[in-house]
Amino acid sequence: MGGGAVIRVLLGHRGALLRGALATVFATETDLDVVAVLEHADEVLLATARQQPDVLVLDAQLPGDLRVETVMRRAPLTAVLMLSDRDLPAASILGLIRQTPRVGLIATDTSPGELVTAIRGIASGQTVLDQELVLAALRADDNPLTDRERQVLRLVTTGATAQEVARKLCLSSGTVRNYLSRILTKTQARTRIEAVRKAERAGWI
Known part of the structure; x- marks a missing residue:
């Protein structure tokens, strides 16, 4: 994009409050023009075809069915900036990373100013990636724990007993004890507390 050009932004977010707040933030920027605000993924392709935005700012957990690859194929001039929670599955994050620079990734807990800067960056062709999200996903990709084992261990971090889990x-309770036994083996820990400590340090939970 040329200097001084207005960036046309389509925003999609699952939360009404955050959706409205972000739209308001973007509207205060003289170089951003919010052309559509959506609450469901099924609306994205049609709205993109109609509005021809420069950047889609999309919640990675936007309700509905949407494949980023489809957006990229249908709108080759549009960049996509995904807003991701830090607990998004590693496979999803790595899938987005492979599509840079047209797809960017930023954490949902980033500041409004950083988000606006990210929009400008991806609109100008820069690679926009949240380094903490990337590193966490790369570590988690080697995670030996299953989804259920991670659930169990996360509850253990709250101080929950096997019965409460x-x-x-x-x-x-027997199934939970079996999960805990496998967790201790996989983390090479002697106690649940040590397993939690090792799993957190490795980025597995």
């Missing part, structure tokens, strides 16, 4: 996950 079982109730929260609708499992039997």
Whole structure:
């Protein structure tokens, strides 16, 4: 984009409050023009075809069915900036990373100013990647723990007993104990606390 050009932005976010707040923030920037504000992924392709935005700012957990590859194919001149929670599965984050620089990735807890800067950057062809998200995803990609084992261990970090974990996950106490035994083996830990410490340090939970 040339200097001084207005960046046309399409915003899609699952939360009404945040959606409205972000739209307001963008509207205060003289070089950003919010052309559409959406709450569902199924609206994105049609709105993109109609509005021809320069940048899509999309919640990675926007409700509905949307593949970023489809957006890129249908709108080859549009860049996509994904807003990701830090607990988004590593596979999803790595899938987005492989599509840079046209797809950028930034954490949902970033500041409004940093988000606006990211929009300007990706609109001008720069690579926009949240380094902490990338590093966490790369570490988690080697995670030996299953999704259920991670759930169990996260509950253990809250101080929950095996019985309390079982109730929260609708499992039997015996099943939870089996999960905990496998977690200790995989993390090479002697106690649950040591397993938690090792898993957190490795970025597995």
